Amino acid sequence: MPDPAAVPPRAVFFDIEGTLLHDGACLEGAAEAVSAVRGAGLAVRFLTNITARLPAAIARALTDHGIEAHAGEVLTAASACAASLRRRPGCRVHLLVDHAVEPLFEGLPRDDHAPHVVVLGDIGARFTFAALDQAFQMLQRGAELWALSRNPFWFNDGRRQLDVGAFVAALEAAAGCTAIVCGKPTIPFFQAALDSVALAPDEVLMVGDDISTDVAGAANAGLACCLVGTGKCTPAHMAQAQTQGVTVLPSVAALPDFLRQGFPALDRPRQFH
Amino acid sequence: MPDPAAVPPRAVFFDIEGTLLHDGACLEGAAEAVSAVRGAGLAVRFLTNITARLPAAIARALTDHGIEAHAGEVLTAASACAASLRRRPGCRVHLLVDHAVEPLFEGLPRDDHAPHVVVLGDIGARFTFAALDQAFQMLQRGAELWALSRNPFWFNDGRRQLDVGAFVAALEAAAGCTAIVCGKPTIPFFQAALDSVALAPDEVLMVGDDISTDVAGAANAGLACCLVGTGKCTPAHMAQAQTQGVTVLPSVAALPDFLRQGFPALDRPRQFH
Incomplete structure (x- = not known):
């Protein structure tokens, strides 16, 4: 009843x-x-x-599996992040995100020295000491850290693999900051x-x-x-x-x-x- | 008085x-x-x-600056770590330490798949995604995480640079463990x-x-x-x-x-x- x-x-x-x-x-x-x-x-x-794919690609993958889905119905942490950044006039960003989702951030001015915001997504093998230390320098100059997620690992082929959250923890520990999580x-x-x-x-x-x-x-x-x-x-x-x-x-x-x-x-x- | x-x-x-x-x-x-x-x-x-130098090299550097020092008087986190590991019979280790201090760990059996202990020091540019993810896999298989320090940054040429503690934080967040700090x-x-x-x-x-x-x-x-x-x-x-x-x-x-x-x-x- x-x-x-x-x-x-x-x-x-x-x-x-x-x-x-x-x-x-x-x-x-x-x-x-x-x-x-x-x-x-x-x-x-x-x-x-999911931090590495565009809404349209995700909708297509769902449709390929027989699940009706349209790009405008898909919200990702990256699309929400880009939308929030666009609402800040003149906001300059440093992007550490999968190349596939970079188009979401088109039009936002880039700054690889003293940006307002460092955006951190899952970049897999591009998580190098140089890339992380560069981000650390920017955080010390006052940039905010925005993370597409705080997941410390994800399941890949049945095994857990390091995800963006682990590197968020590293930068937070070093810079004494707290990341803004977008997803x-x-x-x-x-x-x-x-x-x-x-x-x-x-x-x-x-x-x-x-x-x-x-x-x-x-x-x-x-x-x-x-x-x-x-x-x-x-x-x-x-x-x-x-x-x-x-x-x-x-x-x-x-x-x-x-x-x-x-x-x-x-x-x-x-x-x- | x-x-x-x-x-x-x-x-x-x-x-x-x-x-x-x-x-x-x-x-x-x-x-x-x-x-x-x-x-x-x-x-x-x-x-x-200091995680990247042997006690003898540190004593020599002090002497070069006019400060009397002998190798046997220098205790580093790495020398203390190696001494502790030697007291565990059969302890197998995976080393992520500066090449210069590897001789301190001579004689300890290496295991790059399922060691008892992962030893993490400052390895600078060797902090890659692959190296960290490999350590993460070992921690999931039950290895302990031993860190030569928890310093998240150090001063290099007047600027702060990421240090081992940042990467300790990353692995702790992912593996849900707490590192044993040696120094x-x-x-x-x-x-x-x-x-x-x-x-x-x-x-x-x-x-x-x-x-x-x-x-x-x-x-x-x-x-x-x-x-x-x-x-x-x-x-x-x-x-x-x-x-x-x-x-x-x-x-x-x-x-x-x-x-x-x-x-x-x-x-x-x-x-x-």
Whole structure:
């Protein structure tokens, strides 16, 4: 029986890796779940901390896997970062980001000596001592450090590999600064996604597999959220989420049924720990 | 008038950079201070976090500057680290240290896949993504992380440059571990120096310019200490040290007078903050 207090969502925000795709393949029922959300007249957004690809390329990859997606529906940490920097008149930047996403920053003046902002993404083998020490010099001259994510590692071919967050920690330790993180779980990132659908937090459901970025981020921004048991989610994460009023679904394939039940008993825990 | 409660020291431990030498030159009165300590019959040790040179090379550099020093009197983080590792039977190591100090680790079995210990020193331009990610894989396989220091930067040609501590922070963030630090300010390092002169903590005076490594380390190991106002020392450091009962001298040149006054009112603050 539907919960009389429940309000149906008007949009669903999906995480991608671990929620819709995993290890290069589409998760069972993912395409159908996104279709069902669209079919019910809800807006769809894809919120990802992937730092090395453009929204259009991410939408294409989803479509190649049978999941309908459009470039304008994809929000990445890099696109949110570039949008924020553009709102600062005259902001000069030093970019340490994957070459593929550099076009997002087009038009922003570059400064490789004393920029206002150093933008740090995952640059893999380009994380050299020289590049990091140059960034450190800029931070000492007063630049802010903006990071596309704080993930210290990511899963590559089944093994954990160092990610941008490790190098953020290195620069923070040396410069005595605290990075501004652009992607999930920050509230401005979720706010940008809400702005793109012109909805309030309590009108949107976030669906993701990562308790620290998807669930905590959405909850702290006031969104309802579902944790799916695919990807990074562990039994301990499920138990933690349930304790704090987050709905746990075995996978995104269970989402259509969940929505058909009238969005039952969906708490919006704020200040998720 | 000498403090009747004061006990004269039987050894003096000197920091090197910022205390005896600075920016490649000998500080005024440094050679005379070391001579005066020797002339009074006290033992001398040089305790340094320099990670890229052997004790013999450091002693030679001091001698070249007119400061009498012998290799056996120099304790570095690398020499202390190697000595500790030798006390573990069969301990296999992966070395990320300056080539110059590798001879200190001779005889310890190497393992570049699943070592017991990853030793991290300052390797400058050899801090590559590949080297750090390889160390990260080893930490995930259960290796301990031993760091020759936690200094996040050092002064090179008058500017701050990234040091090993920044990369320690990166690996700790990724692997969720805490590094074992081999040099100052750790108590085992000071204990190794005390062992080398066969004295108790309250028989030794530490002289250094760094409040977080020299002074805090010595104080927490139970040694009396003097902060000298050369090198890294700031007016804020001086004020902090005096509040906590540490003697502040303008430079090491004032040490002979200080000792002639009968080691006056020298507190031994423990748990220095």
